[in-house]
Amino acid sequence: MNIKFIKKLPTPGEIINELPLSAELKKIKNEIDDEIRQVFIGESSKFIVVIGPCSADREDSVLEYISRLARVQEKVKDTLIIIPRVYTNKPRTTGEGYKGMVHQPDPNKEPNIEEGIKAIRKLHIKALSEGHLVTADEMLYPENYSYLADLLSYVAIGARSVENQQHRLTVSGMDIPVGMKNPTSGDITVMLNSVMAAQLSHNFVYNGYEVSTMGNPLTHTILRGAVDFYGRNIPNYHYENLQELVNAYEERGLANPAILVDTNHSNSMKKFYEQPRIAKEVLFSRKWDSKLKTMIKGLMIESYLVEGKQDLYGGVYGKSITDPCLGWEDSEKLIYYIAENV
Template identity: 35%
Template structure:
């Protein structure tokens, strides 16, 4: 018989079931309670019942576990000092979308050598998320592959859907079943329609193809996720965090019947012209809007690492500089700490 399927498949590697991996590295009752409490606090921030400012901050992606731990310890020491006005959530990003090709993140390629040892990547991701939570830091990640949440979502406090996937029906359906608050980024062109439509779709019940905890293909039915919101990240036309852009976003959200207060601004990407050193300036402009009375900007996202900038990849792992991103450029730790304290001081105007 003529073969008509799997013509381009080279290998299929079985993975452990989500249930097996969760049993191997369980959240435990204490961490589960912390995640649930954090998600509840995030819900209150989204709907204006908690006046704290949400700051999602950390490396563009995790590639070096020791540097990631180092950063997490520094952030965990800083967070309690500003906790009365800022809720800090650490970026723990394991999946990276690619326009063409490139390193897809720690889950897909944990050894950084193209071996794509996904089983090790999933185990590593769960273990690292637990380490961050153990420090008392809430976790944030971008969810790219629709199967990934079954393996790690119980350890994630806040999630994002990126600009490239906000229009994806698959990701909107996935978001409708997720248990954590989630931000949809505006499209790469900077327009809002795709993100607003995504929020509306994710808030409704959906049925889609997925896998259950035993790894079996399943029809997944959801009740909808009420805690989705928009993330402004700029676009090909330029930044979109100005007072005029924020007002237009408020209007578009209200017109769609969505809470106009729940706007988070990504200080990186096109809002900083992809120049990481400009992120503090973007943040200061947001603080100026808040000082002028804006109540819709409920948070911001900043890409930060131990050292500033980024380094080329691929290159030999031994040649990589410690604490420097191999994906998007970041601000360094001294700049980060000073900026967080500046934000805390500036937010005193909100009472």
């Protein structure tokens, strides 16, 4: 076996004991989690906006971004629930490049997984304590979820992970909303199969234990666009795409049918500045059709303090070092537009 064992990592329990969530913050999180749950079970008409950097690359700029979101949330609280993207694991198509804070708590230094785990836990705690906003992350590694299980309020399963059995089974044991993205092929049956699997109960191996789960009825779909045979991006946020997904949901009879639309990635043709236009089209489709209004629960938007992207050593505070993002001014305007048009 060509693996070098560097060191044994602390258990999730040890990390949580070292960096606990206070009773006061647990109360705040539980209250917001209940609000979010009401949206996904159809008992609230509020709209979900999952927004933030492509990857959470440094604590200070991410927390400043969240502090700005918190002020906006107060103004739109009657219609929107804003959930900051604090994505601490970054999937890489070719395996090259920055893989997120869990690997490198400082992007300019060598990987250090133990310090990375502590850094991402601290960041999620500070987001809640300083902004009183609950957070979203992508579950790139199912075994790592245990380190953040008491902190996250929304989880996304990416296009390259959605067919993976361990991801599906792990989601079946979670009690928060989890969005399954369509795979890069765009096949919505794969996405719906994943939702169905996660809504069922299972017995399997997890972190060295035999475990059983109850199933997660809050698992739902995320449309993120696709890539065709020739590597070209194909959007799937248009009215006819949304209708097809609604019809497929109805044929399946899954619990709590819900859709989020990712306004970036293949939906934007990798053009981050198209996100406001895409969001507006989705909102128009939602107004046009009563089923879409019921089932489209939110949007996912990539946004940071400074628009665009830079290389790893660019040095611009609050500018993405992975995928390009909307800047703050355009993001703030978009949030207010969404609040006025849901």
